Amino acid sequence: MDKKNYKDMWVYIEHDGSQVHPVSFELCCETRKLCDQSGDKLVAVVAGELPESELDKIKDCGVDKLILVSGTGYERYNTEAYTNLFTVLCRKYNPSAVMVGGTTNGRDFAPRFAARLETGCTSDATELIYNPETTDIEFVEPAAGGKIMAVITIPVLRPQVGTIRPGTFKHIPVGKKAKVEVIKEDISFPLENIRTKLLGFKADAFDPELDIAGSEVIVCVGAGLKDEESLGRYRELAKLLGGKLACTRPLVDRELLPYKLQVGQSGVMIKPKLYIGFGVSGAVNHVTGVEAGKFIAVNKDPDAPIFNYCDYGIVGDMDAVCDEMIAQLKG
Numbered sequence: 001m002d003k004k005n006y007k008d009m010w011v012y013i014e015h016d017g018s019q020v021h022p023v024s025f026e027l028c029c030e031t032r033k034l035c036d037q038s039g040d041k042l043v044a045v046v047a048g049e050l051p052e053s054e055l056d057k058i059k060d061c062g063v064d065k066l067i068l069v070s071g072t073g074y075e076r077y078n079t080e081a082y083t084n085l086f087t088v089l090c091r092k093y094n095p096s097a098v099m100v101g102g103t104t105n106g107r108d109f110a111p112r113f114a115a116r117l118e119t120g121c122t123s124d125a126t127e128l129i130y131n132p133e134t135t136d137i138e139f140v141e142p143a144a145g146g147k148i149m150a151v152i153t154i155p156v157l158r159p160q161v162g163t164i165r166p167g168t169f170k171h172i173p174v175g176k177k178a179k180v181e182v183i184k185e186d187i188s189f190p191l192e193n194i195r196t197k198l199l200g201f202k203a204d205a206f207d208p209e210l211d212i213a214g215s216e217v218i219v220c221v222g223a224g225l226k227d228e229e230s231l232g233r234y235r236e237l238a239k240l241l242g243g244k245l246a247c248t249r250p251l252v253d254r255e256l257l258p259y260k261l262q263v264g265q266s267g268v269m270i271k272p273k274l275y276i277g278f279g280v281s282g283a284v285n286h287v288t289g290v291e292a293g294k295f296i297a298v299n300k301d302p303d304a305p306i307f308n309y310c311d312y313g314i315v316g317d318m319d320a321v322c323d324e325m326i327a328q329l330k331g
Helices: 022-038 052-059 079-094 106-116 228-240 249-251 316-330
Strands: 009-012 042-047 066-071 097-101 120-123 125-130 136-143 148-150 160-164 181-185 217-221 244-247 274-278 294-299 313-314
Touching: 009 022, 022 042, 022 052, 022 097, 022 125, 022 160, 042 052, 042 079, 052 066, 066 079, 066 106, 079 106, 097 106, 106 120, 106 160, 120 136, 136 160, 217 228, 228 244, 228 316, 274 316, 294 316
Parallel strands: 009 042, 009 097, 042 066, 066 181, 097 160, 120 160, 217 244, 217 274, 274 294, 294 313
Antiparallel strands: 125 136, 136 148
16 A cells, blocks of 8 residues: 555534534644644544535634535434445545544444445554654554553555544634635435434433533533532532542542533533643543643642642642632632
8 A cells, every 4th residue: 555645634514404513623723733844734524514614614613625415315324324435535535634523423434434345443642743754643542541642643554543532622714715615525325234223312301510621711620529519519619610520540449520520531622711620639530631721730649740730739638728818718
């Protein structure tokens, strides 16, 4: 395989027929940076119908090309049609890389079409680096249970396929190109070959307290929490600061808080203006999921790894420090 025969970087645009999933915008903006370094074109791939207003948002991310795919099989997501779609398109156009959002759907079909193309697929990258010497993309991601950061490359095979968790990168539009090439493809998948059938759908009731991804202030509680009764003070502190309560994985495992409040690589990626961690040890898979304007850590262990990442560190009993913060805010 000659890598020179493969060019351009693709982003799969996930959508529900009316709105694009935020991770697709994030990937377009980040992949735009890689393309500027490599000289590749940024290509967004859209399957099924999507309003023109949403297509304009995609173009605002600096894409050079849009591949719009029509045909049967894309009315809703299904493994068979989407795996076939990217297998066919990649064999026709030979992209250098394909970026897919690490959603439930993305994680499902990305490794499947990568296997059909006999190439590699990485998952849950936290950083994407273009190496001009090798022309490879370096996918940086947690490994060994989050204890180390691994750099994974696909040095021989193409395309380079990777899934990236939602919230990893920022959606910062660079503006629409003067000319965006639009390519229309008609690739139908036989409906009788789709092995699943949608019987019904009911959306989960939306609870704003569980939506922490966009919160500007996060009060995060870690394994140092004594018991469930102690959670009340941290909820109060979060409310006084105009923020939301979050947690690390041990609290979810103890069933003290729901999974939707878990911060980190195996939970929600957050970018708050202020993050205060109480009793958080500082595991790599947690801190790599936090990009805060101001990072404050509270832990009774002066050697806790969390102090290597924070802007301000407080050594002391987490409950006592929280109570003092509440008192100062009320005062």
